[in-house]
Amino acid sequence: xxxxxxxxxxxxxxxxxxxxxxxxxxxxxxxxxxxxxxxxxxxxxxxxxxxxxxxxxxxxxxxxxxxxxxxxxxxxxxxxxxxxxxxxxxxxxxxxxxxxxxxxxxxxxxxxxxxxxxxxxxxxxxxxxxxxxxxxxxxxxxxxxxxxxxxxxxxxxxxxxxxxxxxxxxxxxxxxxxxxxxxxxxxxxxxxxxxxxxxxxxxxxxxxxxxxxxxxxxxxxxxxxxxxxxxxxxxxxxxxxxxxxxxxxxxxxxxxxxxxxxxxxxxxxxxxxxxxxxxxxxxxxxxxxxxxxxxxxxxxxxxxxxxxxxxxxxxxxxxxxxxxxxxxxxxxxxxxxxxxxxxxxxxxxxxxxxxxxxxxxxxxxxxxxxxxxxxxxxxxxxxxxxxxxxxxxxxxxxxxxxxxxxxxxxxxxxxxxxxxxxxxxxxxxxxxxxxxxxxxxxxxxxxxxxxxxxxxxxxxxxxxxxxxxxxxxxxxxxxxxxxxxxxxxxxxxxxxxxxxxxxxxxxxxxxxxxxxxxxxxxxxxxxxxxxxxxxxxxxxxxxxxxxxxxxxxxxxxxxxxxxxxxxxxxxxxxxxxxxxxxxxxxxxxxxxxxxxxxxxxxxxxxxxxxxxxxxxxxxxxx
Amino acid sequence: xxxxxxxxxxxxxxxxxxxxxxxxxxxxxxxxxxxxxxxxxxxxxxxxxxxxxxxxxxxxxxxxxxxxxxxxxxxxxxxxxxxxxxxxxxxxxxxxxxxxxxxxxxxxxxxxxxxxxxxxxxxxxxxxxxxxxxxxxxxxxxxxxxxxxxxxxxxxxxxxxxxxxxxxxxxxxxxxxxxxxxxxxxxxxxxxxxxxxxxxxxxxxxxxxxxxxxxxxxxxxxxxxxxxxxxxxxxxxxxxxxxxxxxxxxxxxxxxxxxxxxxxxxxxxxxxxxxxxxxxxxxxxxxxxxxxxxxxxxxx
Numbered sequence: 045x046x047x048x049x050x051x052x053x054x055x056x057x058x059x060x061x062x063x064x065x066x067x068x069x070x071x072x073x074x075x076x077x078x079x080x081x082x083x084x085x086x087x088x089x090x091x092x093x094x095x096x097x098x099x100x101x102x103x104x105x106x107x108x109x110x111x112x113x114x115x116x117x118x119x120x121x122x123x124x125x126x127x128x129x130x131x132x133x134x135x136x137x138x139x140x141x142x143x144x145x146x147x148x149x150x151x152x153x154x155x156x157x158x159x160x161x162x163x164x165x166x167x168x169x170x171x172x173x174x175x176x177x178x179x180x181x182x183x184x185x186x187x188x189x190x191x192x193x194x195x196x197x198x199x200x201x202x203x204x205x206x207x208x209x210x211x212x213x214x215x216x217x218x219x220x221x222x223x224x225x226x227x228x229x230x231x232x233x234x235x236x237x238x239x240x241x242x243x244x245x246x247x248x249x250x251x252x253x254x255x256x257x258x259x260x261x262x263x264x265x266x267x268x269x270x271x272x273x274x275x276x277x278x279x280x281x282x283x284x285x286x287x288x289x290x291x292x293x294x295x296x297x298x299x300x301x302x303x304x305x306x307x308x309x310x311x312x313x314x315x316x317x318x319x320x321x322x323x324x325x326x327x328x329x330x331x332x333x334x335x336x337x338x339x340x341x342x343x344x345x346x347x348x349x350x351x352x353x354x355x356x357x358x359x360x361x362x363x364x365x366x367x368x369x370x371x372x373x374x375x376x377x378x379x380x381x382x383x384x385x386x387x388x389x390x391x392x393x394x395x396x397x398x399x400x401x402x403x404x405x406x407x408x409x410x411x412x413x414x415x416x417x418x419x420x421x422x423x424x425x426x427x428x429x430x431x432x433x434x435x436x437x438x439x440x441x442x443x444x445x446x447x448x449x450x451x452x453x454x455x456x457x458x459x460x461x462x463x464x465x466x467x468x469x470x471x472x473x474x475x476x477x478x479x480x481x482x483x484x485x486x487x488x489x490x491x492x493x494x495x496x497x498x499x500x501x502x503x504x505x506x507x508x509x510x511x512x513x514x515x516x517x518x519x520x521x522x523x524x525x526x527x528x529x530x531x532x533x534x535x536x537x538x539x540x541x542x543x544x545x546x547x548x549x550x551x552x553x554x555x556x557x558x559x560x561x562x563x564x565x566x567x568x569x570x571x572x573x574x575x576x577x578x579x580x581x582x583x584x585x586x587x588x589x590x591x592x593x594x595x596x597x598x599x600x601x602x603x604x605x606x607x608x609x610x611x612x613x614x615x616x617x618x619x620x621x622x623x624x625x626x627x628x629x630x631x632x633x634x635x636x637x638x639x640x641x642x643x644x645x646x647x648x649x650x651x652x653x654x655x656x657x658x659x660x661x662x663x664x665x666x
Numbered sequence: 667x668x669x670x671x672x673x674x675x676x677x678x679x680x681x682x683x684x685x686x687x688x689x690x691x692x693x694x695x696x697x698x699x700x701x702x703x704x705x706x707x708x709x710x711x712x713x714x715x716x717x718x719x720x721x722x723x724x725x726x727x728x729x730x731x732x733x734x735x736x737x738x739x740x741x742x743x744x745x746x747x748x749x750x751x752x753x754x755x756x757x758x759x760x761x762x763x764x765x766x767x768x769x770x771x772x773x774x775x776x777x778x779x780x781x782x783x784x785x786x787x788x789x790x791x792x793x794x795x796x797x798x799x800x801x802x803x804x805x806x807x808x809x810x811x812x813x814x815x816x817x818x819x820x821x822x823x824x825x826x827x828x829x830x831x832x833x834x835x836x837x838x839x840x841x842x843x844x845x846x847x848x849x850x851x852x853x854x855x856x857x858x859x860x861x862x863x864x865x866x867x868x869x870x871x872x873x874x875x876x877x878x879x880x881x882x883x884x885x886x887x888x889x890x891x892x893x894x895x896x897x898x899x900x901x902x903x904x905x906x907x908x909x910x911x912x913x914x915x916x917x918x919x920x921x922x923x924x925x926x927x928x929x930x931x932x933x934x935x936x937x938x939x940x941x942x943x944x945x946x947x948x949x950x951x952x953x954x955x956x957x958x959x960x961x962x963x964x965x966x
Contacts, residue, residue: 059671059672060671060672061672061675061676129824130808130823130824130826131808132804132807132808133800133801133807133808133850133851134801134807135800135801135851135853137672137853137855142672142856144851156828157826157828159828159830160828160829160830163830163831164831164832192830192831193831284682284685284686284689285685285688285689287715287717287718288718289717289718289719293717293718295717297685297714297715298685299678299681299682299832326716328674328677328678328681328713328714329712329713329714329715329716330713338675338678339674339678340677340678340681340682340685340714342716353689376828388837390833390835391833392833393686393689445831446831446832449830449831449833450833451828451830451833451835453835453837458835458837458838458839459827460827460828460829460830460835463828463830463831463833660840660841663839663840
């Protein structure tokens with residue numbers, strides 16, 4: 045049994061760190077269990093305890109009982125609804141260990157938040173309600189924890205007080221747990237009967253369950269060995285950034301993912317395959333002879349090689365570079381996964397665009413059964429095949445957590461859409477069959493990482509439409525947006541060469557421009573059109589062809605006097621001299637848009653400001 | 667992970683987070699509040715990028731009501747490290763005479779929250795290091811390491827980006843930003859032990875000393891300059907006090923203490939019976955959800 049006296053400095057310095065996650069629903073007493081551990085052990089501060097007592101009086105616990113869960117449910121919405129939405133982190137230490145507790149929501153809707161808490165934990169405490177036995181969520185929690193890499197499990201069979209501390213009830217559940225863990229044979233497992241509310245087997249062995257001869261939960265957590273696999277692993281270091289304070293120093297910064305390295309060792313660079321010897325090692329900025337797993341290092345090499353962020357330095361590891369692999373994903377986005385979608389794949393320090401070209405199957409989170417699937421919804425698990433645009437350096441997750449885990453980032457919303465682990469590499473000969481799919485506008489947009497639309501610039505001759513459209517296109521292009529500008533020069537002289545200025549031709553002119561813009565939008569491009577387009581009815585038709593959602597009306601509202609004063613092409617002078625008939629603004633009306641998406645008056649706003657404003661709008665709601 | 671100690675594990679984690687931020691984010695800055703957490707964060711940055719100087723500026727949002735010893739310490743540290751310092755003061759608030767005695771919660775909003783948002787907008791920073799720790803407060807216990815903020819600097823606690831393993835999604839659109847908390851997993855004790863282990867310089871106010879103070883509503887306030895407002899009947903007294911957190915002197919309470927060395931502070935912290943935020947008057951406005959509310963509005 046642990047002593048709760050605070051230890052001296054010397055002892056504290058040598059304590060190890062254990063990160064564990066707690067899984068279960070509020071009904072299982074999960075937050076109560078952690079709250080009780082902290083409270084019993086006087087690990088919460090007096091003012092927090094006082095706040096807890098006040099909250100308990102106001103809250104639902106009633107009858108003067110402390111509601112320990114209030115210690116942990118930190119968000120206003122959680123306290124109002126009495127549920128846990130997101131993972132909360134708690135910190136405490138004993139003589140043996142410092143603990144980081146990730147207290148996770150149990151509800152299926154918040155599975156992804158549970159995965160967040162589990163992903164950085166070495167051990168899972170799974171709560172089981174003794175009055176209910178194993179629930180489908182128990183199976184789901186173990187599966188999610190196993191998916192993100194937890195190897196050590198403690199089942200707290202809780203609420204033993206409500207079943208009169210009955211040994212038979214416990215043994216039945218213990219047997220069910222043994223059956224559940226058969227599927228995860230490589231994982232370690234312990235089962236402890238507890239009552240979080242009454243404090244049995246939480247911090248001290250309970251006299252009310254003499255039939256249980258094992259340790260209480262906390263002493264168990266203090267001693268359990270969660271040492272990671274063999275020390276025989278090869279060295280891998282994903283390069284985070286290159287440190288170049290001056291021409292004489294070129295260091296590679298990163299955290300050692302596996303293995304260890306010494307000055308003088310030869311390392312290989314992936315994916316290039318070049319190698320060199322380690323010339324010097326800094327660990328957390330201090331010179332060292334060697335570095336090992338988990339340390340933040342800066343390495344210099346004997347030779348000057350082409351190494352940048354995303355490269356992996358390795359020695360005697362199984363790291364390899366490939367564009368094809370199989371991954372198990374936990375889907376987290378509200379929008380379902382469909383094969384053919386393009387995402388950014390982030391693995392260690394590499395970020396590469398790629399496509400899930402085949403969903404092999406879904407996995408039922410409760411039963412583990414494989415199910416055929418065309419799409420995968422939020423909180424579901426699936427296995428799929430991935431094809432990348434560039435080589436990715438990785439190792440299977442079972443061998444290397446860092447080089448085997450990845451997230452998917454939606455290229456348009458920037459949402460973290462999924463988390464995954466790499467099962468194995470695929471080769472081209474692995475029966476590569478591309479999924480039957482239509483290459484749609486959405487897929488093209490995702491491949492380009494942008495939302496297609498048409499910016500329809502309208503305004504008088506000389507209002508500055510074309511100058512502005514050009515400036516906007518240059519800025520969009522500089523930011524990597526794929527664009528196309530349609531204006532009088534490239535449309536009137538080609539596609540619409542056969543059209544004149546009659547009303548019928550004018551309508552046909554706009555129709556063709558709109559149809560071309562729509563095709564280009566379908567190809568995923570951002571289109572800018574610059575035509576006077578003076579009539580509201582013409583612009584309305586264009587909007588209908590292009591689609592209201594994609595049509596952005598940019599009204600260049602520069603006043604007629606200013607346009608006429610500028611008269612860049614001398615057209616106004618000719619119109620005034622009646623040399624040009626039906627000249628907009630002079631002898632033919634201009635109908636201003638009633639509800640333009642953006643209005644730019646180039647006589648009062650600078651070109652730069654106006655262009656930035658439009659670019660901001662395009663990129664801002666992308 | 668085979669670390670020599672839990673402090674080494676926390677140090678490696680913080681350095682990893684800082685390097686990720688600098689490698690992936692376009693315009694990073696470190697919010698430097700001069701307190702012990704900022705001191706640790708700056709020390710970690712110096713280690714993370716050595717022998718290079720940390721490739722980002724420090725920013726101090728100055729309410730003009732900081733303890734004068736904080737400002738002296740700040741200027742000394744900046745000179746020693748060669749870091750670039752951006753000081754931001756809400757000039758409108760200053761001109762309007764906004765102060766902690768007359769304006770209460772509005773003071774914090776105008777001189778801190780609003781000033782911070784204005785500063786970030788002015789310089790267009792896309793990633794902002796902060797020294798907040800999850801053990802400080804309930805809503806912080808739930809915040810991600812990379813905490814996404816929309817174009818209005820608002821935090822949406824119900825819809826945080828999932829953050830798995832050590833894979834941070836740093837993607838933002840124009841106007842959006844991330845707050846990055848390298849010390850998320852440190853406790854107050856860890857901070858003190860690390861300061862002790864590494865010999866990190868900290869503001870002298872942390873050490874107990876005879877100081878001129880006023881006791882008010884259970885808080886011990888330092889009479890730091892002649893702007894201090896005494897309530898009727900209040901008289902300054904001498905007392906041996908130190909400060910567990912630093913901020914604006916009229917809003918920061920001290921504690922009676924004899925701890926005048928780092929070893930004594932560590933020993934005192936290990937036996938602490940109240941959490942450090944109780945000496946921050948700011949948290950108590952508006953009940954237990956007040957910090958979350960301020961954070962949703964853009965407070966750090």
